[in-house]
Amino acid sequence: MPAVETTRKTALNAVHRQMGAKMVDFNGWDMPVEYPCSGGIIAEHNAVRNGVGIFDVSHMGDIRLQGPGALAAVQHISMNDAAKLAIGQAQYSALLYPQGTFVDDVIVHRLGEDEYFLVINAGTREKDFNWVRDNTRGFDCNVENLSDDFTQIAIQGPKGVDLLQKLTDANLSAVKFYWVTRGAVCGLKNILIARTGYTAEDGFEIYIPADEATSARVWNEVLAAGKEFGVVACGLGARNTLRLEGKLPLYGHEISDTINVWEAGLDRFCKMDKSEFMGKDALEKAKAAGVKRTLIGLEMVDRGIARDGYKVQDPSGGEIGYVTSGSFAPFLKKNIALAYVPPEFANPGSEVRVEIRGQSARAQAVPTPFYKRPKKT
Amino acid sequence: MPYPTDFKYTKEHEWIKVEGNTATVGITTYAQDSLGDIVFVELPKIGSEITAGKTFGTVESVKAVSDLFAPASGTVTEVNGELATAPEMINKDAHSAWLLKMTLKNPGELNSLLSAADYEKFVAEEGGH
Numbered sequence: 001m002p003a004v005e006t007t008r009k010t011a012l013n014a015v016h017r018q019m020g021a022k023m024v025d026f027n028g029w030d031m032p033v034e035y036p037c038s039g040g041i042i043a044e045h046n047a048v049r050n051g052v053g054i055f056d057v058s059h060m061g062d063i064r065l066q067g068p069g070a071l072a073a074v075q076h077i078s079m080n081d082a083a084k085l086a087i088g089q090a091q092y093s094a095l096l097y098p099q100g101t102f103v104d105d106v107i108v109h110r111l112g113e114d115e116y117f118l119v120i121n122a123g124t125r126e127k128d129f130n131w132v133r134d135n136t137r138g139f140d141c142n143v144e145n146l147s148d149d150f151t152q153i154a155i156q157g158p159k160g161v162d163l164l165q166k167l168t169d170a171n172l173s174a175v176k177f178y179w180v181t182r183g184a185v186c187g188l189k190n191i192l193i194a195r196t197g198y199t200a201e202d203g204f205e206i207y208i209p210a211d212e213a214t215s216a217r218v219w220n221e222v223l224a225a226g227k228e229f230g231v232v233a234c235g236l237g238a239r240n241t242l243r244l245e246g247k248l249p250l251y252g253h254e255i256s257d258t259i260n261v262w263e264a265g266l267d268r269f270c271k272m273d274k275s276e277f278m279g280k281d282a283l284e285k286a287k288a289a290g291v292k293r294t295l296i297g298l299e300m301v302d303r304g305i306a307r308d309g310y311k312v313q314d315p316s317g318g319e320i321g322y323v324t325s326g327s328f329a330p331f332l333k334k335n336i337a338l339a340y341v342p343p344e345f346a347n348p349g350s351e352v353r354v355e356i357r358g359q360s361a362r363a364q365a366v367p368t369p370f371y372k373r374p375k376k377t
Numbered sequence: 378m379p380y381p382t383d384f385k386y387t388k389e390h391e392w393i394k395v396e397g398n399t400a401t402v403g404i405t406t407y408a409q410d411s412l413g414d415i416v417f418v419e420l421p422k423i424g425s426e427i428t429a430g431k432t433f434g435t436v437e438s439v440k441a442v443s444d445l446f447a448p449a450s451g452t453v454t455e456v457n458g459e460l461a462t463a464p465e466m467i468n469k470d471a472h473s474a475w476l477l478k479m480t481l482k483n484p485g486e487l488n489s490l491l492s493a494a495d496y497e498k499f500v501a502e503e504g505g506h
Contacts, residue, residue: 022413033440034413041439042414237413237440303461305417305437328416328439335417357435 010058011151011215019233027123029059031236038232045238045330048199052157052226053234056219057198058210059122062150063132067141070114077135077278078108078118079261081271085110090178090196092269094255095131096279100286102255102264104128107196109180114141117192119152121251135278151215153222156203156242158373159229164204166225168193177202186218198239200246201373244336245329247297247369253308253324254295254338262291263340293321293340297368298352300335302361306354312339313353317360320345320352329370336370337363379497380405381472385448385487386496392472393448395487401478402448404436406471407500412438415467418460420477425453427479429486434476436467449486451479 007030016023021032034041038053047053065073074082080093087110095103104124109117120128129145136143155164165172168191170183175195185191185206197203208218223231240250249255254264261270261283272280300306306326314320326337337354345352350365384392390408394401409415417437427433427447434445455478459466466474481487491499 036410040414042416241439303417304419305442307442328437330414330439 008059010056011210011212012056012058012219014212015216015219016056016233021233021235024236026059026236029122031059032056032233034235034237035233038234041235041237041241042330044232044234045241047230047232048157048201048203048234048238048242049331050157051230052155052159052163052203053199053232053238054219054222054226055154055156055234055239056151057154057205057239058151058215060152061120061122061125061128061145061147062152062207063118063120063129064111064144064146065116065118065132065136065141066112066144067114067139069140070116073136073139073141073143074108074116074118075274075277076139077132078106079270079277079279080108081274082108082110082116087112088180090180090194092178094261094266094269095128096261096277096283097257098279098282100260100279100282101257102251102259102261103131103257104251105249105255107194109194111180111192119196124251149210150207151210151218152205152207153219154197154199154203154205155222155226156197156199156234157201158376159226159231160201160203163222163226163229163231164193164206167221172204186221188214188218198248199242200248200369200371201242202376238330240325241327241330244325244327244338245332245369245371247338250325259340260286262286263293263295265295291343294343294346295324295338296341296346296350297366297370298323298326298337298339298354298363299366299370300337300354300361300363302363304354304356304359304361305335306337306339306356306361306363310337311355312341312363313355313360314345315351315353317353323354326354332370334370336366338368341365380493382493384472384493385490386493386499387446387448387490388499389444389446390500391446391448393487393490395481395484398481398484399454399478400449400451400481401475403473403475404445404467404471405496405500408436408443409468409471412436412441412443413468414439415464418464418467418476420456420460421453423453423456426482427451427453429483436464445476448490449479449484450482452482454478454480 024033312321321341
């Protein structure tokens with residue numbers, strides 16, 4: 001009998017179901033897409049923009065590299081410059097194939113003198129771990145897959161810091177965006193607290209022990225502590241609309257093994273002045289050859305929603321590209337999309353069409369990100 | 378959730394309210410609940426012909442596009458213009474947020490639709506979560 005692939009569950013799965021969440025399969029994981037008790041996707045999305053929302057993101061993967069050669073190993077596989085990281089600092093980066101295309105995007109955290117912690121996508125957990133282990137064999141460091149060790153809860157929104165401060169002795173006001181600290185959280189000692197997220201808002205991600213009882217207790221304490229701020233539980237539906245408004249890439253959509261760094265517009269995270277990293281040579285050649293397609297933001301002009309995979313056309317109806325991600329944007333109240341098109345259509349104001357169920361609907365290129373969080377005064 | 382007894386229902390979760398030779402069509406509260414927040418509705422033009430069992434438009438939630446299936450054949454006489462700017466009315470009250478009105482070509486088709494009691498039974502079996 002062929003092996004049956006069982007659906008994977010996070011430690012909070014029973015809690016989501018008890019809350020009445022609508023569940024969906026996401027890359028083999030049984031995950032909440034929205035919670036009727038939160039009011040659904042639009043309410044969840046706007047709670048994060050205006051107050052605070054929490055997400056179970058335990059399906060994401062965690063890899064630790066530790067040892068004298070850990071930095072060198074990270075520098076070899078990651079396109080950003082990890083040597084710039086102070087202890088407690090994090091950066092967005094990507095792991096690249098020799099062709100300069102994406103294995104995955106990643107957040108690299110420096111947790112200690114010789115300790116780096118990579119957080120990777122759920123759908124690429126095994127692929128990434130094997131990739132990291134295989135491509136760092138020559139370096140003096142241990143590579144561990146800690147993905148199953150943590151329940152990861154994201155607390156996102158302008159009130160996220162106020163919520164989490166009630167539950168921890170760590171001084172969160174001293175933690176800048178994309179920095180981490182450790183502290184007691186809900187009575188648990190030495191918890192990794194990162195000021196990171198995937199919502200284009202301020203917020204934190206906490207990494208707690210993955211046993212079901214602890215995970216449920218902390219989840220419920222976070223919801224209780226957040227009541228005064230209007231906290232709601234949020235699912236993958238809102239997670240997607242939030243990251244889309246902020247133009248944050250999603251693997252398999254804006255980035256993939258057939259898309260390179262220049263096309264994806266992630267130049268600022270790619271440090272070509274590093275002496276060496278996987279994919280660097282190919283990227284040099286690609287830069288010299290020039291990009292044939294580039295990622296742009298679109299806003300619909302005609303009625304209609306541009307969705308993932310829809311064709312993009314020039315004003316005469318000729319096919320020029322495709323939508324990587326598209327949706328109604330709940331905070332902006334517009335229909336927006338990201339798409340790959342030839343560079344001549346990239347300037348804001350450029351007119352294109354999106355094919356929606358056989359009809360050519362007008363859209364225009366707009367500056368991105370579509371949404372930027374207001375600066376705290 | 379009680380389904381109005383003066384409506385008839387399809388297995389695709391549309392309702393139809395018949396008054397003489399004209400009818401009003403919408404989607405059920407079960408449908409809007411399954412869909413989640415409705416953000417876009419695409420309806421046929423006034424004067425167009427729709428055919429029982431065939432698609433006549435779409436309703437979109439944040440996550441998905443769903444076809445609308447005609448409960449009966451006929452000509453569209455009115456569409457609910459409010460849904461262009463406030464599609465969420467369907468989530469608020471699906472049984473009064475009508476989609477279109479039509480004249481009926483073949484009222485006999487209505488006999489194959491479900492009564493409120495049968496529809497309620499149908500969704501109870503389909504629901505499961």
